[in-house]
Amino acid sequence: MAPLLEIKGLKTHFATDDGILQAVDGVDISINKGETLCVVGESGCGKTVTAMSILKLIAMPPGRIAAGQIIFEGRDLVPLTSNQLDEIRAKEIGFIFQEPMTSLNPVLTIGEQIAESLRRHEAVTKKQALERTIEMLKLVQIPNAEGRVHNYPHQFSGGMRQRVMIAMALACKPKLIIADEPTTALDVTIQAQILDLLQDMKDRFGMAVMLITHAMGVVAETAQRVVVMYAGKVVEEAPVDDLFGDPRHPYTQGLIRSIPRIDLDSEHKTRLEAIGGSVPILINPPVGCRFAPRCKFAMNVCTEKEPLLREIAPGHRMACHLGDPNLGAAS
Amino acid sequence: MSQYVLRRLLIAVPSLLAISLVLFVVLALAPGDPFSELATNPNVPPEVQAALRAKFGLDDPIYLRYLHWLNAMLHGDWGFSFVSRMNVDTLILQRLPATLYVIGSAQVLALLIAIPVGVYAATKPYSLFDQIANTLAFVGFSLPTFFTGILFILIFSVTLDWLPFVYTTDIKATGIRWVLEMIRQAIMPVAVLGLFQAASMTRFVRSAMLDVIRLDYVTTARAKGLGQTTVIVKHVMRNAMIPVVTLIALQMPAVFGGAIVTEQIFRIPGIGSLLISSILSNDTPVVMAVTFVFACLVVLFNLIADVLYGWLDPRISLR
Numbered sequence: 001m002a003p004l005l006e007i008k009g010l011k012t013h014f015a016t017d018d019g020i021l022q023a024v025d026g027v028d029i030s031i032n033k034g035e036t037l038c039v040v041g042e043s044g045c046g047k048t049v050t051a052m053s054i055l056k057l058i059a060m061p062p063g064r065i066a067a068g069q070i071i072f073e074g075r076d077l078v079p080l081t082s083n084q085l086d087e088i089r090a091k092e093i094g095f096i097f098q099e100p101m102t103s104l105n106p107v108l109t110i111g112e113q114i115a116e117s118l119r120r121h122e123a124v125t126k127k128q129a130l131e132r133t134i135e136m137l138k139l140v141q142i143p144n145a146e147g148r149v150h151n152y153p154h155q156f157s158g159g160m161r162q163r164v165m166i167a168m169a170l171a172c173k174p175k176l177i178i179a180d181e182p183t184t185a186l187d188v189t190i191q192a193q194i195l196d197l198l199q200d201m202k203d204r205f206g207m208a209v210m211l212i213t214h215a216m217g218v219v220a221e222t223a224q225r226v227v228v229m230y231a232g233k234v235v236e237e238a239p240v241d242d243l244f245g246d247p248r249h250p251y252t253q254g255l256i257r258s259i260p261r262i263d264l265d266s267e268h269k270t271r272l273e274a275i276g277g278s279v280p281i282l283i284n285p286p287v288g289c290r291f292a293p294r295c296k297f298a299m300n301v302c303t304e305k306e307p308l309l310r311e312i313a314p315g316h317r318m319a320c321h322l323g324d325p326n327l328g329a330a331s
Numbered sequence: 332m333s334q335y336v337l338r339r340l341l342i343a344v345p346s347l348l349a350i351s352l353v354l355f356v357v358l359a360l361a362p363g364d365p366f367s368e369l370a371t372n373p374n375v376p377p378e379v380q381a382a383l384r385a386k387f388g389l390d391d392p393i394y395l396r397y398l399h400w401l402n403a404m405l406h407g408d409w410g411f412s413f414v415s416r417m418n419v420d421t422l423i424l425q426r427l428p429a430t431l432y433v434i435g436s437a438q439v440l441a442l443l444i445a446i447p448v449g450v451y452a453a454t455k456p457y458s459l460f461d462q463i464a465n466t467l468a469f470v471g472f473s474l475p476t477f478f479t480g481i482l483f484i485l486i487f488s489v490t491l492d493w494l495p496f497v498y499t500t501d502i503k504a505t506g507i508r509w510v511l512e513m514i515r516q517a518i519m520p521v522a523v524l525g526l527f528q529a530a531s532m533t534r535f536v537r538s539a540m541l542d543v544i545r546l547d548y549v550t551t552a553r554a555k556g557l558g559q560t561t562v563i564v565k566h567v568m569r570n571a572m573i574p575v576v577t578l579i580a581l582q583m584p585a586v587f588g589g590a591i592v593t594e595q596i597f598r599i600p601g602i603g604s605l606l607i608s609s610i611l612s613n614d615t616p617v618v619m620a621v622t623f624v625f626a627c628l629v630v631l632f633n634l635i636a637d638v639l640y641g642w643l644d645p646r647i648s649l650r
Contacts, residue, residue: 050376057550082559089556097554106646116554116565152645170556211386 002074003030004208005054005176010068012046012053015061018323019283023049025232026068027208028309032175036202036209038223040216040255042278046232047212048098051178055089056082067188089280091121094169094207096179100161100186104153112139112151114168121172136167139204140197153306159190163197172202177202178210183218195222216259220244225315229251231290232282236310236318250295251275289321297322334636343630350626353406355397356513359613400619410616412607419620423602429500430601432513433520434590440525441532443577448529449536450571453544464533471530476589478525480596487519492517498599520597524590528582533577539571546570572642580636584629 024046032035039047046088052058054070054077072075077085086330089095097103097319100296105113114136115129120244124132130149137145140163153161164180169177179198183191202209205224211222224277226243228236228251229314236249277294280286289295292302299321358434384390388399403410409419452461488496502512542566543549552566590604598604602621609617641647 040520052550055554057553059545088557092554095551095554097547097551103551105548105552105566105570107573107644108565113551115563116557120555120557120561154646165551239582241379302542 003048003211004033004035006030006067006069006071006075007050007054008071010053010070011066012038012049012058012063013066014058014063015027016283019109022282022285023063024053024233025282025285026227027232027234029194029227029234029237030165031208031210033175034202034206034208036211036222038219039127039210039212040226041141042214042215042246042279046282047182047229049216051095051180051210051212054178055093055095056080056085057059057095058060061135087229090117091170091172092174092175093176093178094172094174096162096165096169096177096182098181098184100158100165104161106153109150109184110156110164116169117171120197132171133167134172137164139201140164141166142167159193162186162190162194166194166197166201170205173205174207176208176210178212181214184213184215189319191218198222205295216255226257231280231285233290233319235320236316237309237317238313238318242313242316247315248312248316248322249291249293249320250297251291252318287317303324310313332638332641336634339634339637343634344363347626347630348401351401351623352397354619354622354626355400356393359393359396386622403624409620412609412614412617414612414614414617419616420619422605423620423624424604426600426605429599430587430590430594430603433517433593433599434586435523436517436521437590438579438583438586440521441528444525444529445532445536450563450568451535452533453540453571454559455536456541457646461537464537468530468533470535471526474527476523476527476593477596479527480519480593483519483523484596493586496597498597500600520593520599523596524586524593527589528586532575532579536571536575539574540567542570543567544590550556569643573640576639576643577636580632580639583632584625587625587628 007027007029010024010027011022012020014023017127025051027046029037029039029050041047041049049058049063053065054072056065056077064077068078070122072088077088080088104110110134111130113134115126118129118132121124134145134149137149141161142160143150148156152193153164156164162185165182169179177198183194183247184193187324196219198209198211201207208221211218213219222242225239226237227234228243228249230251236243236247236252238248243252243295244256247256254273257273258275260272275294280290280293286293286303288301289307290306292298295302301321305321307321307324309317309319312323313318386398400410407420409423411417412419412422415422448464452458454462454560455461485492493514495521497514498520502509502516504512544563549562551565552562557565587603590601591607593599594601594603595607602624605617606621609621610613
C-alpha cells in the first residue's frame, strides 16, 4: 500500500547573511494512513522546518525547497503554487502549532477562526459553519461550547487554546494532522490531557498523525513509528518498541538515556546522562557524520564519509558507520 | 462604552482648564496687547486709552483677567477681536470650514495612498515596488511642505497655469461650476499636505504590517488555506491597523499645526492663517481662542484614539 505522505530527499534551505543554512538536508519520511508517526530530535534539528515545508508554510524567501519530493496521495506538493496548496491546507492536511498562546488571532473570536476554515473548504452557510464549529468545540471538550464560541482567544487558558487549535485543525476532517510540539508550551498535567485528546480524535476520525516533539516520554506514549532527526537529517527510523528496546544510533541511545527514570530504586539511580556539545550550525556543515563531534564512538571514517540510512532490521533503518559490514575491519 | 466616554470627557475638563490657564498666562506675559496700536496713534488721547484699558480690564491682575475670560467662555462669549472688529466665535466659524475641507481631504488622500501602498509593500518586502515606495516616502517626508508648496505653485500655476495659486472663499460661480472650482483650487494644498502625510504614514503602515505578518497566527491562517488576500486583509491588516489608527488620531493636532504653514503658502483663509495674522497683530483674544480650540482637538482626538483602540482590539475593555 502506498503511504499517505512520502517525503523523499527533502532539502529546505534558508538564505542568510552568512550563507545558505541547510536546515533540512535530504530527509526521507513516510506516513501511512491512520498511523501515528513521531519525529524527534533536539531544537534546531529541522523537525519543524520539515513539517512546515510540507504545506510550504515557511517564509519564502528566505526559505526555499531546494530539492526533493513531497508526495501526498500520489501527488507531488513541491511544484504546486501557494494557491493550489490552499486546496490541501486544512482540507487534507491539518496543522496544530506549538504555541497556543500566539497561534490564534487575538482580534477574532475563536468561532470565527474555526468557521472560516469550514467556509473556505466546504459549501456551508454561515449558520451551518457555526453549528459545526460548536460541535467541534464540544468534541474537544470545551465546556459551554455554545457560549464560548463567541469568545476571544485571550479569554481562554493555554490548554483550552490548544483544544481550540485541535478543533480548528480537525474541522475539515483532514486525512493527516501535523502537530508541531503541541504540548511543549503547556504544563505537564495539561500535556497528558492534550495527548489523550489527540489520540481520541485520531481513533474517531481515523486520520494519520505526524507528531513532532523533543520529549521522548511523549514518543513512548503515542507513537507507532519514530523518526529521529539530527542536524537536518534522519539518523534513525524504527517502530516504537524497537527504538526504545534496541536503539542503534549513538544519538538515539543518548536521547533515551537522557530520559529521567522514576522506576529505578535509589541504589540503581545514576546521574542523568546528557549528550555533550550542541547541534552544529548548518551553514557549510562539515563532511561526514554531523553527529561525529559529539559522538563517543566516533571513528576516522565518521569525519570523512557521510553515513547513509541502511536497513538493519525490518522497518528499522539508521545512518551510522557503527557495525556497517561494508566498512569491514574499521567497525 | 458611553459611560467610558462620559468619564473621559469629565477627566478632560480639568486638563482643559489647566491648558487654558497656561495659555492665558503665557499670552499675558508676552509683550504687546491689543491696545499697543492705540498707544502709537496720536489721534487717541492718553486718557481715552487709559479709560479703554480700564473698561476692558487690561490693567487688572492676571488671575482676575483669567477668571473674567473663563466666566465669559462658560457663557459662550469667546471674546471680541480688536483687529477684525467682530466676535471671535463668528471669526473662527467663518474660517473653520476652509481648514476642515483642506485638512480633511488631505487626510483622506494620505490614507488612500498610505494604506494600499504600505500594505502591498509589506507583503513583498525588499521587492522593486517596496524599494520605490520606500524611496519616495523618504523623499516625501524629507521635503517640507513650504518647499513642495512653492514648487507646486511654480510648476502648476506659474509655468503651466493649470491651477489657481490663491485660494478664495468667494468663488463667483454657482452650482456645479462652484463645486468644480472648489475642487480645482484645493488640489494643490490637498496634494502638498496629503502627500507629506502619506509619506510618513506609508512607512508606518508598512512596518506595522511587517510586525504582524511574521506572527504565529498568520501562519495559522495560511495553514487554513485561506489565500493571500484573506490572510492579509482579515488576519494581518486588522491587527496592524491598531497602532496605525492610534498614530493617525494622535497626529491629527500636529496636522492642524502643519496646516498653518500650508494655509500661509496657498493663502487659504483658514483657522491656521487666522492664528498667524492674529499673533502678528497682537490680537490676543483670537490667539487665545484658536490655541484653545487646538487644545480641545488634542483632547478630543486622544479620546477618539482610545475608543477606536477598544473597538479594534477586544483585549482592551473600556470601563
